[in-house]
Amino acid sequence: MKRETDATGNGMKQNSGRVLVETLASMFLFILLGAGCFSLAMSAIGAYNRLYASKENASELRIAYSFVTTKIRQYDISGCLEVKPDAVSGKNALVIHEKIDDMVYDTWIFHYDGYLYEAIVLENEDPEVDISQPIARIDSFDIRYDEGAHGFFIKAGIEGHKTYGGFLKLRSR
Secondary structure, X not given: OOOOOOOOOOOOOOOHHHHHHHHHHHHHHHHHHHHHHHHHHHHHHHHHHHHHHHHHHHHHHHHHHHHXXXXXXXXXXXXXXXXXXXXXXXXXXXXXXXXXXXXXXXXXEEEEOOEEEEEEEEOOOOOOHHHOEXXXXXXXXXXXXXXXXXXXXXXXXXXXXXXXXXXXXXXOO
């Protein structure tokens, strides 16, 4: 009995067509698996970034709200606190009057251009952004004094996040 030989002369039949299809199918599955892993990684990165931004916004809101309420409680003395429009944005700002070494200073807490600022100036001077310290990054800030309830309504917000706000009753009369 004679053996059939193929073109290579080694006595084996050529299966190059079937091997090529198997190799291509394996490569296609490998690429598909790689694309799925890459898509999963990108989705996880996106979720992490959204979660981090949300936590950062909540932190900025808490800082702003806590700063204002702490200042109000710290200066809860008759005649020290006032709400009036600031010269920078024209919106309501908290003004704290404080006497230091026979001079009266005003501390302005106001919102301008996405930040809550604090400026310390001499009495009857207007605040300026150049001499102010940024406190927190927030999109909105509103403060009002209610004469009847004898306290402050405060609201701070960042777009896409729950607004922080509340009423702070004064103890001084």
